[in-house]
Amino acid sequence: MDGYDRKILSLLQADARHTNNDLAERVNLSPSQCSRRRQRLEEEGYIKGYAALLDRDRLGFGLVNIITVTLATHNPDNARRFGELVSRLPEVQEAHALTGEMDYILKVVTSDLKALSEFVNSVLLPHESVQHVKSAIVLQTLKETGSLPL
Template identity: 50%
Template structure:
């Protein structure tokens, strides 16, 4: 069970995971050892899954961000596993979700240019035997960066 201090700690760490136990303690009105123990407990209990760096796509030459909706014509466990293997093998696919509604999957992709996006769609996704439809939307501007999860709701 999370108490309000745990929720504040999660909120603070989502914004800056480099904070020391000393800094966390000062922010949360805890001793450094208490702050450190709480962080370790949240890690051990699976609330904190990983610490990662957020890299600037444009600095890596990834000028195109797009969302790609994929509809399968063949459904079942094996086609789903086969499609999951395909998208997990592609580094340009940075996120993938199964959906309700017309599309079966939503993929978030980053590509160097429109040609790379075109090749991903027409040479990788469309030839998959289960895929019947692919629709892409190119991101023009990201108004809000991927942010921390809300910790103020139960």
Template identity: 45%
Template structure:
């Protein structure tokens, strides 16, 4: 499915405000509310829109430490890697994770209440895992650009 300019503008508007009503979207796109609603539904069904979510303020939730944690694996044995990825999937402090090329095998984005929480995650959860060889963390001092919408 090819996206036209109106579809791209609709996606940009939804990234800015996922709760926008069909009336609001129609006004932005110069379409009727029903046309805007049908376009949104078509983009949802085609998989361009995966889900809608609220963006929470980590500091208001008491999550004062954000860090990026690089993990280098000692082994790529499937069962041990599966155990590691299970930890990543179920630890609430780990909010996103990527596999990488280069020295580190994984990059984890974590939010913790404090440095003690980050220390606990690294030294009592990640490092003891038999598949993990090395962990390196970088604590975020300031975020100069918030997670931005995808370019459309």
């Protein structure tokens, strides 16, 4: 990984629609060199994929919710069951295991308060692995990015 690779990655994470010729011009490489580097970065897993960024509000997901979860028991099977639940839920955009008081924190999108209530009361709380849930509604997003500081 050198400076050219980092420049390519930086440009692609800002806009994955860059053509190979555009990337080559911006990083001062020939198109063939740039193409080989990009392919290598993909093959080695530095580039995991390409995706479109969608407008959450325009698509009807007006609420962003932060939900903390405490498991009923702390054993590998219970953690696995919770992980399987979370992986099946399209509303869950992020899920992180934590140290400290709470076991997991989830970033969940819903259309409205009713949908949030349904998600918490009908999906999370009844699940056998879950003991306790706390939810908070995001009032304002100050920063949201998936970009790495290259």
